[in-house]
Amino acid sequence: MLGALTLVTIRQWRLHKLRLVLTLSGIALGVAVFFAVRTANTTLVSSLATTVEKLAGQATLQVSAGEASFPQEVLRSVRNTPGVKLAEPVVERVVQTALPDAGNILVLGVDTASDLKLYEGELDEAGLEISNPLAFSERPDSIAISRPFSERYGLKEGDRVPIHTQRGRQDFTVRGFFKTTGASVVFGGNLVLMDIYAAQAAFDRVDRLDRIDIMTDPARSVDAVEQDLRSRLPAGLEVARPDRRGQDLEKAVSALRLGLFMMSLLTLTVGVFIIFNSLSVSVNQRWKEIGVLRAIGVEASRVQQMFLFEAALMGLVGSAVGVGVGYALAGGATRIMGSVLDSMYGLVSTPERPAFHWDYAITAFVIGVSASLLAGWLPARAASRLDPVMALHNIEVQRREAVLGWSRFLLGLLLILVGLACTFFSPRGVGLMVHFTYSIMVQFGLVLLLPKLVVWGSRFLRPAMGRLFGAEGLIAVDAAVRMPRRTSATVGALMLGLSFVFSVGAFIHSHKAALNRMLDRCVNADLMIATSDQLRSRTYHFSAEQEQRVTSLPGVKHSDGLRLTGVAQGADDLIVIARNMDVWFSNSPGLLDEGDERKAHQLAMRGEGFVISQNQSVRSGVGLGDQLRLETPAGPLVRPVVGILEFYYVEKGTVFMDRELYKKFWGDNSVDLILLNLETGVDRSAFKAEINRAMAGEQRAFIYTSEEYKQWTARLTDQFFTLTYLEMLIASFVAAMGLINMLVISVSERQRELGILRALGGLRSQVRKIVLLEAASISLVGFATGVLAGLFNAYFLIHTTARIIAGFNVRFQFPLTVVLVTLPVVLLVALAAAWWTAQRALRLPVVEAIGYE
């Protein structure tokens, strides 16, 4: 029997090709985004891991001091540790070249005098082609470059490569090449190898190292050697397997990955709405066919099975298409995510073509089919319950839409309240996924409220529509109200898409406002000089001499050199900002959110206390007056917390200390940012030129006035949120797709109704106007519910996600601009879709439309 019913289904599909295509596109879109995001996420993480792996060569352990350097004598302790077979010192820098369009290159300083056994297979003799090894090791300007790099810029042996170093622009001479596998693949081949001593001298690392790569003796377990090293080395040095760095990088991108994952779920949900609407329409259109089937002996359960089978079949085809499209999208998504991470976090990833993960494909496929079955369940049940006698009688007995009454409304309300209560009262320790479930509860509750909201929204719109558009306006609003299920499905798809757009908009807006507040309080200087066009460079800093050169210029009233560095702190990392605490407190009254400002000022400037960011307090549980212990290259540093302030530089916690204290414990006197306050009457623009003269020949110094600095920060913030904007864009696309899909299906369903209107004397223009106004009122209601859902979602994102991931306690800001920009876009999309469908429906002869003989 199922075979015969399949025939019926296929004939229906042939008859309603457009609806079929739209439904399939709904499922395909959901599955495609889900699969693409997952594949791109994995590719990105694997690419980061590959980078770390290739740079580490055959190292089984690495010693580092977070982002800071450490004294070279550590190398001796490492080499003397039992079980350490080989230990190679490394200086690692990402620098700019003066080659046209070359961008950044990664410079690795290694001990070329050693046999580089650790990098066998990566940089071995066969791979490293040096025609004059003596010249290479003796001349400090020697570099070896990767074959792809040499080919890209036509560089041959003896050619000069200009590189910006700590000593300004320096020309290096190409004296070697490496093979095109292994490390040279990293960073797209933009890799330069030089001798460790030359690198130390060029990059202000004399007697200091960034990393030690270790190969352990196979006779001893790596864990045992790791333990030994930890006990021998100062606590501020981190001993970890190379893959730990990959994990750290992975952790750094976790927030973005979570956002993308949530967006893929949203797309799937919109897909479910589309399938639900399409099948409901199909049942409504086929009531007579169902009656005939029942009359010729098809059981109610079989009718239900037929519709479920139809849903499953659509799910199968749509999911298969979705997986294919998703794989194609994954390539683009990976490239975009990779470039954003490179610029945002300074993470260097090896470009990889996304691998096709069968397990992901199968998961996406199963989810797509399950979502289709879930969406098809209610329409299938409705079909099986249709009264065959009435259906056969050819009377207008389409099932009255189930009364979407108060019980459903109350259940929705209950879900929202419980979801919000759980979000509000649950500790953040229960984890993000649990909180995410609460957010889903709230969203699902809103979906249940929709029919009533649609009715209320339409009633609210009715007078205005009547006044503005006359009878057509009223008929349009009434039509929307009288089919609450159909209208709710359209509104629901729009609501979910827009809620994501608005909540992400609120998230960005709130964070930007918080950043601006922070800047107003924390950066009070006339001029700022930075090492990078990002907030800071992870690998390039100003030397003490450069700082001195700038700050001693006549006209400088006082200055503050900031050093920002990442520090490993157990399982968590934090940022240390070392600066002149006296200048900071003096220039920024009202700096602290918690703590006695006068007392904190005194203690912090003497190096007797830390000021910490509010998110560090949340993350570590360390409050005002508590002792905070930091592991430094010179041993543990313990100080009380004397002040807490809101600070939103990164999602990691931040500890502020006096720079003298930092210098003492980290042995590092470089700075990332120099803040200058000028004497009264000194012209800032003229002084910028002075600084440029003083820094001439150096790697570019980025000089900003406080206004420019704020604009620059705003640009950086935008860059930080690039992926989030991308998420918004995709969510908008999904919302638009959902809206178009639903409207096209709904109007197609109503061809008969529109035909009757015309048979009764409705002009084409009137019918078109009714369809357009109905689409406009549905989209307005969808927009309003989208704002409401967006507010709930924003609460989850801002108060929960931001708190759990970063410990931020950001104040909510309503994203008015996003809302105002979205409104006309939504209306335009709705009107365009409705116009097209109305034209299509109106082309049908009235006789055909009303099914008249």
Next chain:
Amino acid sequence: MTEPDNVVQLQRVSKAYADGQIFYALNQIDVAVTRGERVAIMGPSGSGKSTMLNLICGLDVPTSGSVWVDGTELSQLSDDQRTRLRREKIGMIFQSFNLLPTLSALENVSLPLRLRDRSRREAEKRALELLERVGLHRQATHRPDEMSGGECQRVAIARALIFDPPLLLADEPTGNLDSASGKGILQLLDELHRELNSTILLVTHDEYTAATCERMLILRDGRVAEDRLRATGGNDPSPEDA
């Protein structure tokens, strides 16, 4: 040209469909219906009855020939003009009622007036009068699925009368009804005819229904096979006859 007293006139009207070969649903027919006349159109399935009705109400256009309604030649009109003429001069009653399922009886009846930009209050006042006339004012707020077939057809008749049209077209108005409801509808049409002196064209298979009309047109293979007048001028259906 048409006679001034003719509400409907078909002159050498043909309607052909091409589906591989040409098929004539109507073939060179000439029919004139005078004001106040009640005409039953009969014939076997496929004889062209409904096609004729579609052409008269302007839902379809003839392949050749001309159709005149109340002095206006339809082929000269645009689609919108035909729609306006249908709205103002023709009341249509369908076998399957063609009520909008989501609207109440009152809203269904008032809909044509609202499409002419009459205020809701005015439209509903007139609709209520008509519902009262067809005996359904108590069911004004009911939707089609809350009413019987006979009640739905009464609503459709009330809707057809909303503009006091000079011409009523009814396609198998009792075809979907039980005999009691059917008789009730015929009785109603009879009363309305007497009150309003409407011209009624009624397509039917049923001899009893046809007997309510003074004139009977019998179509066969797209041609008028018989056109006869009943001497009595219609019967007077009563429930007892059922």
